[in-house]
Amino acid sequence: MAKKKYNAFYAQSGGVTAVINATACGVIETARASKNIGKVYAGKNGIIGALREELIDTSKESKKDIAGLKFTPSGAFGSCRHKLKSIEENKAEYERLIEVFKAHDIRYFFYNGGGDSQDTAHKVSQLSETMGYPITCIGIPKTVDNDLPITDNCPGFGSVAKYVAVSIREAAFDVKSMAETSTKVFVMEVMGRHAGWIAAAGGLACEKEGDAPHIILFPEIAFNKEKFLKKVDRTVKKFGYCAIVVSEGTAYKDGTFLADAGTVDAFGHKQLGGVAPEVANMIKDELGYKYHWAVSDYLQRAARHIASATDVDQAYAMGKAAVEFADAGKNAVMPTIVRKNTKKYSWTVGEAKLADVANVEKMMPRSYITRDGFGITEECRQYLQPLIQGESYPPYKNGLPQYVELKNELVKKKLKTKFKI
Amino acid sequence: MAKKKYNAFYAQSGGVTAVINATACGVIETARASKNIGKVYAGKNGIIGALREELIDTSKESKKDIAGLKFTPSGAFGSCRHKLKSIEENKAEYERLIEVFKAHDIRYFFYNGGGDSQDTAHKVSQLSETMGYPITCIGIPKTVDNDLPITDNCPGFGSVAKYVAVSIREAAFDVKSMAETSTKVFVMEVMGRHAGWIAAAGGLACEKEGDAPHIILFPEIAFNKEKFLKKVDRTVKKFGYCAIVVSEGTAYKDGTFLADAGTVDAFGHKQLGGVAPEVANMIKDELGYKYHWAVSDYLQRAARHIASATDVDQAYAMGKAAVEFADAGKNAVMPTIVRKNTKKYSWTVGEAKLADVANVEKMMPRSYITRDGFGITEECRQYLQPLIQGESYPPYKNGLPQYVELKNELVKKKLKTKFKI
Numbered sequence: 001m002a003k004k005k006y007n008a009f010y011a012q013s014g015g016v017t018a019v020i021n022a023t024a025c026g027v028i029e030t031a032r033a034s035k036n037i038g039k040v041y042a043g044k045n046g047i048i049g050a051l052r053e054e055l056i057d058t059s060k061e062s063k064k065d066i067a068g069l070k071f072t073p074s075g076a077f078g079s080c081r082h083k084l085k086s087i088e089e090n091k092a093e094y095e096r097l098i099e100v101f102k103a104h105d106i107r108y109f110f111y112n113g114g115g116d117s118q119d120t121a122h123k124v125s126q127l128s129e130t131m132g133y134p135i136t137c138i139g140i141p142k143t144v145d146n147d148l149p150i151t152d153n154c155p156g157f158g159s160v161a162k163y164v165a166v167s168i169r170e171a172a173f174d175v176k177s178m179a180e181t182s183t184k185v186f187v188m189e190v191m192g193r194h195a196g197w198i199a200a201a202g203g204l205a206c207e208k209e210g211d212a213p214h215i216i217l218f219p220e221i222a223f224n225k226e227k228f229l230k231k232v233d234r235t236v237k238k239f240g241y242c243a244i245v246v247s248e249g250t251a252y253k254d255g256t257f258l259a260d261a262g263t264v265d266a267f268g269h270k271q272l273g274g275v276a277p278e279v280a281n282m283i284k285d286e287l288g289y290k291y292h293w294a295v296s297d298y299l300q301r302a303a304r305h306i307a308s309a310t311d312v313d314q315a316y317a318m319g320k321a322a323v324e325f326a327d328a329g330k331n332a333v334m335p336t337i338v339r340k341n342t343k344k345y346s347w348t349v350g351e352a353k354l355a356d357v358a359n360v361e362k363m364m365p366r367s368y369i370t371r372d373g374f375g376i377t378e379e380c381r382q383y384l385q386p387l388i389q390g391e392s393y394p395p396y397k398n399g400l401p402q403y404v405e406l407k408n409e410l411v412k413k414k415l416k417t418k419f420k421i
Numbered sequence: 422m423a424k425k426k427y428n429a430f431y432a433q434s435g436g437v438t439a440v441i442n443a444t445a446c447g448v449i450e451t452a453r454a455s456k457n458i459g460k461v462y463a464g465k466n467g468i469i470g471a472l473r474e475e476l477i478d479t480s481k482e483s484k485k486d487i488a489g490l491k492f493t494p495s496g497a498f499g500s501c502r503h504k505l506k507s508i509e510e511n512k513a514e515y516e517r518l519i520e521v522f523k524a525h526d527i528r529y530f531f532y533n534g535g536g537d538s539q540d541t542a543h544k545v546s547q548l549s550e551t552m553g554y555p556i557t558c559i560g561i562p563k564t565v566d567n568d569l570p571i572t573d574n575c576p577g578f579g580s581v582a583k584y585v586a587v588s589i590r591e592a593a594f595d596v597k598s599m600a601e602t603s604t605k606v607f608v609m610e611v612m613g614r615h616a617g618w619i620a621a622a623g624g625l626a627c628e629k630e631g632d633a634p635h636i637i638l639f640p641e642i643a644f645n646k647e648k649f650l651k652k653v654d655r656t657v658k659k660f661g662y663c664a665i666v667v668s669e670g671t672a673y674k675d676g677t678f679l680a681d682a683g684t685v686d687a688f689g690h691k692q693l694g695g696v697a698p699e700v701a702n703m704i705k706d707e708l709g710y711k712y713h714w715a716v717s718d719y720l721q722r723a724a725r726h727i728a729s730a731t732d733v734d735q736a737y738a739m740g741k742a743a744v745e746f747a748d749a750g751k752n753a754v755m756p757t758i759v760r761k762n763t764k765k766y767s768w769t770v771g772e773a774k775l776a777d778v779a780n781v782e783k784m785m786p787r788s789y790i791t792r793d794g795f796g797i798t799e800e801c802r803q804y805l806q807p808l809i810q811g812e813s814y815p816p817y818k819n820g821l822p823q824y825v826e827l828k829n830e831l832v833k834k835k836l837k838t839k840f841k842i
Contacts, residue, residue, distance in 0.1 A: 078601060080601060173493070173495035177433075298607060393812070401587060
């Protein structure tokens with residue numbers, strides 16, 4: 001008699017990326033071939049889908065559409081920013097999860113997210129022990145912030161890194177060609193509230209002296225206005241223009257974000273966001289240079305059209321490995337990317353305990369930032385460069401990328417109770 | 422005895438684009454094979470280079486580098502925003518041009534720009550008549566604003582159009598997947614101070630009901646706050662989120678730009694630019710939805726990595742045709758793109774008189790905008806769609822596009838006088 005198969009729950013968590021669906025593709029394609037796993041149910045809008053018993057039946061999706069996830073940005077099943085509290089604090093949520101899992105024969109839990117999500121995954125992995133429900137729980141790394149520990153890098157980061165490096169190079173070419181009579185300073189704001197990984201990636205565009213970006217502002221380095229303006233002025237005088245990448249998390253020594261520097265609108269409301277215009281105005285006021293600024297916001301993390309092929313491959317591999325781990329009877333672990341000690345970049349899949357991953361933030365080492373605090377070191381470049389390698393272009397129709405939209409059919413509810421989030 | 426060859430002057434003018442260098446490539450490659458034209462001297466920073474006698478000798482550039490211009494954004498020789506006054510107003514500038522042209526055996530003038538530039542080209546074309554200097558002058562169209570008359574469209578526009586359509590599609594996918602618990606409204610600001618062509622291109626991403634963008638704000642349509650907010654609210658309630666493309670030139674009925682709506686910084690200075698945050702704050706204040714906004718600024722017009730293949734082909738063809746026109750003894754004309762009356766999009770090269778092009782702005786027809794003022798019509802789509810067709814990817818190395826930087830060697834000056842701009 002064939003062994004009974006149990007279903008799997010897969011959820012996307014936190015901010016989505018250009019390649020989190022490639023991970024979903026890896027999970028679903030691998031699970032479809034598994035001897036132990038039945039159907040994969042995806043949470044509608046992440047973990048909330050489990051709590052609300054809104055389960056998407058991925059078996060209703062065609063092979064072609066699932067394959068198409070590999071080149072579709074965003075979260076195909078919806079994501080959310082809901083963090084489960086500890087079992088002591090909110091036992092009801094865990095009881096509800098078990099109730100839903102039981103009702104739908106779910107004994108595998110795949111949770112695809114960043115630091116907070118791995119913490120949730122870790123809590124769920126303990127349900128066997130703490131609440132007697134047999135569950136196999138595998139975390140899957142994802143975050144544009146690149147701040148998960150143990151893994152060499154995080155799926156999602158390589159593509160936003162590539163977008164930022166390509167964009168600042170292109171915009172700087174533009175500024176350079178106009179600088180004699182027009183814009184002399186260009187400021188591009190990128191994501192990264194706590195860690196400067198994304199801003200650092202902009203530095204890859206600078207391959208020789210004089211190349212843009214000339215200045216990078218990191219959250220790790222306290223902003224020194226005087227020093228910064230001096231550097232801007234020197235750069236314009238030397239190269240004719242100055243291109244700047246600024247992390248949204250750039251802050252003064254006392255921790256105040258530059259973007260919170262007191263700007264108010266006509267109604268006296270605090271102006272929200274925009275460290276780029278703040279920095280640009282500062283330059284205009286003190287140095288008088290004509291400027292332009294850009295805030296790429298979601299464009300950077302959704303830019304599947306310029307995704308890193310390395311990132312796409314790794315994102316898929318993490319999904320595949322997660323299912324293989326579950327198939328092998330592992331629990332409470334997360335696949336990782338391990339950089340091999342080879343001359344030419346190569347990597348393999350490793351394994352980390354969720355307990356070691358949960359709630360640990362990997363910051364940029366100080367040795368990755370130049371002594372003056374405005375650029376990246378060679379060591380940083382060696383680390384970042386391989387992650388943006390290769391172009392993985394989506395298919396196009398009518399001049400536009402053809403991203404997949406799934407049917408997302410919900411499984412019929414079996415529970416009578418509703419759950420209030 | 423071979424006919425004496427005369428040199429050509431080529432200048433890039435006004436805001437640069439992702440494909441103006443493809444036009445330069447067309448000019449130089451075609452001129453190199455011409456029986457009449459000697460060397461092509463490019464103006465360093467546009468027309469200023471002629472006035473200052475700063476002429477770049479393009480014959481010093483390798484065949485490979487010139488070919489590389491086809492996939493390099495920005496202005497490889499530098500551009501400027503200097504508009505020549507009329508001959509009556511500033512005869513000195515025209516005398517200087519003739520002096521420089523004479524000193525360097527220049528009798529061909531190729532001027533690559535938008536409306537203002539074609540006006541300059543027109544004035545220069547009259548030099549034979551007005552000042553007795555034998556010059557052949559050909560204008561070459563270029564502008565992301567797509568506002569030149571007679572030509573069906575302008576090189577540079579197709580690529581920014583593709584960037585905007587791709588970007589709003591990608592960002593909207595992102596927002597949609599997070600909307601249940603997070604951001605519900607996304608606002609993307611695009612260029613276009615007078616005409617809404619670029620904003621309209623965002624509309625191409627909407628291929629079926631519910632697709633983003635849900636709202637486009639055009640400079641052509643007076644902004645009605647109440648009507649706008651109602652539409653945002655309805656859209657969020659119906660589709661769960663709302664994606665908006667806003668033209669930087671969007672204005673109230675009285676002509677006040679939204680971006681000039683009185684926002685001041687902490688020092689009481691007028692906050693410069695940023696209609697996207699203005700609109701986003703408006704939504705937050707009145708409807709309370711969580712929002713994100715992006716300002717792509719130069720990124721959009723420099724985005725060679727996602728250039729339209731149609732645009733690249735047309736940009737090159739305009740440069741080639743300009744030289745062919747000169748070779749054929751034409752003067753005071755500009756090559757145009759002529760849309761052929763075929764079922765499948767096709768085009769050919771036409772010809773317009775500079776006199777008819779100079780200082781005429783082509784606005785978007787009202788019939789291209791939906792009745793409610795928030796979207797594009799099928800007629801508009803039929804016009805725009807072919808212009809973003811095809812992907813023309815640059816070569817990559819180390820994960821980054823390899824854009825060409827020319828040597829830009831200056832010709833030895835022959836004049837003793839300097840000219841003050």
